[in-house]
Amino acid sequence: MYYFDYPASTPVLFEVQKFQNEVENMFFANTESRHALAAKSNRFYKRLEEEIVRMLSDQFNYTFTSGATEANNMGIQGLLKKRKQKGNTVLVLPIEHASVLETMKKLKQEGMNIQYVPVDTRGVVQLDVLGEMLNTDVNMVVAMTVNNEIGVIQPYEQIRELIDTKAPEALFFSDCVQALGKFDIDFNIFDAFSASSHKLYGPKGIGLLAIKKSLVHESDRIGGKHQEGRRAGTIPTQLIGGLMKAIELSVKSCSENHEYVSELYTQLETEMKQLGFVTRPLDCVQSPYIFSCYHLGIKALPLQQYLSDNDIYIGTQSSCSEGANKQSAILTAIALSQEAASSVIRIGLSPKTRQEDLHVLVSKISEAIQKYSV
Numbered sequence: 001m002y003y004f005d006y007p008a009s010t011p012v013l014f015e016v017q018k019f020q021n022e023v024e025n026m027f028f029a030n031t032e033s034r035h036a037l038a039a040k041s042n043r044f045y046k047r048l049e050e051e052i053v054r055m056l057s058d059q060f061n062y063t064f065t066s067g068a069t070e071a072n073n074m075g076i077q078g079l080l081k082k083r084k085q086k087g088n089t090v091l092v093l094p095i096e097h098a099s100v101l102e103t104m105k106k107l108k109q110e111g112m113n114i115q116y117v118p119v120d121t122r123g124v125v126q127l128d129v130l131g132e133m134l135n136t137d138v139n140m141v142v143a144m145t146v147n148n149e150i151g152v153i154q155p156y157e158q159i160r161e162l163i164d165t166k167a168p169e170a171l172f173f174s175d176c177v178q179a180l181g182k183f184d185i186d187f188n189i190f191d192a193f194s195a196s197s198h199k200l201y202g203p204k205g206i207g208l209l210a211i212k213k214s215l216v217h218e219s220d221r222i223g224g225k226h227q228e229g230r231r232a233g234t235i236p237t238q239l240i241g242g243l244m245k246a247i248e249l250s251v252k253s254c255s256e257n258h259e260y261v262s263e264l265y266t267q268l269e270t271e272m273k274q275l276g277f278v279t280r281p282l283d284c285v286q287s288p289y290i291f292s293c294y295h296l297g298i299k300a301l302p303l304q305q306y307l308s309d310n311d312i313y314i315g316t317q318s319s320c321s322e323g324a325n326k327q328s329a330i331l332t333a334i335a336l337s338q339e340a341a342s343s344v345i346r347i348g349l350s351p352k353t354r355q356e357d358l359h360v361l362v363s364k365i366s367e368a369i370q371k372y373s374v
């Protein structure tokens with residue numbers, strides 16, 4: 001099997017599974033029960049939380065959620081509910097994940113003024129336009145750190161500076177799902193951010209919403225006082241253990257992995273260009289973990305199917321919109337023609353990818369082009 005769909009989900013690392021099983025075996029008791037075994041589980045859960053604080057930043061409260069979809073839904077809406085007096089406008093990138101874009105549609109129906117900040121053809125936010133759009137009615141700016149379909153990295157430090165100068169009361173919320181563990185980021189730049197364990201070689205069903213300690217959000221989960229009231233529901237200690245271990249391992253080898261994956265990206269770029277693909281050069285606005293490209297001679301879906309029949313797995317657009325069978329909002333926002341957009345494929349790279357894997361992938365793609373050329 002040759003797997004290249006890492007931006008959609010990653011396999012769980014052996015060390016993560018092992019640690020998670022140990023946690024499950026030893027700390028299965030409900031952290032909220034009133035006996036000694038529960039107290040032990042609760043103490044262990046607190047230790048896991050402390051480790052996450054140590055690795056990411058001590059300026060935030062971390063709420064464990066079912067994943068980043070929930071963290072984005074609850075973080076954005078929950079913060080806005082608690083600070084209505086700070087303004088009625090939200091500025092957002094049109095290339096956000098569906099969990100953010102759908103939240104924006106809901107907020108608009110509820111009467112908020114949702115404004116989309118344009119991106120250029122690389123997918124980078126147009127900072128001059130953002131500067132003009134920022135005013136005292138802006139409550140929040142939502143801009144993801146790394147895009148999940150095309151891998152573009154936003155200039156988040158400059159976005160922060162603009163907010164501080166033009167609308168200092170506005171919050172900066174960032175979806176860091178495709179960035180955590182892959183880049184050295186100073187999370188303190190954000191007022192709130194989200195992350196997901198299954199993009200980091202950790203288990204599915206767990207993610208986090210980090211919110212600066214000075215802020216509060218209204219939780220959409222009620223019926224318990226878990227996580228200091230930030231989200232009701234029994235604490236999944238073993239999943240938080242898996243998330244903690246996944247963060248630890250990815251943060252530890254972050255720069256080494258980045259270097260290796262960048263080499264793979266450059267190799268793939270050269271080979272795909274030779275086949276006639278239009279690629280995105282690896283520069284300071286491109287994540288080496290997400291290789292997005294297209295070839296006008298072959299549509300993405302038959303290519304993906306051909307590879308899948310050969311036990312090779314790539315992505316086309318975000319798996320959350322893939323099922324919806326409509327053109328990606330991201331590709332529309334970067335002004336790609338419909339024809340090009342229907343040919344875009346996404347190849348996820350990983351420290352687990354070997355150079356030989358890329359050779360197999362490229363040679364099968366070459367075969368598919370000959371077979372399906374339009």
Ligand code: PLP
Pocket residue numbers: 007008066067068069070097099144146147148175177178195196197198206207318319320
């Ligand atoms: N945000 C981004 C950028 C993503 O890539 C994804 C997953 O596809 C999500 C949010 C949603 O994450 P989860 O699957 O944990 O709900």
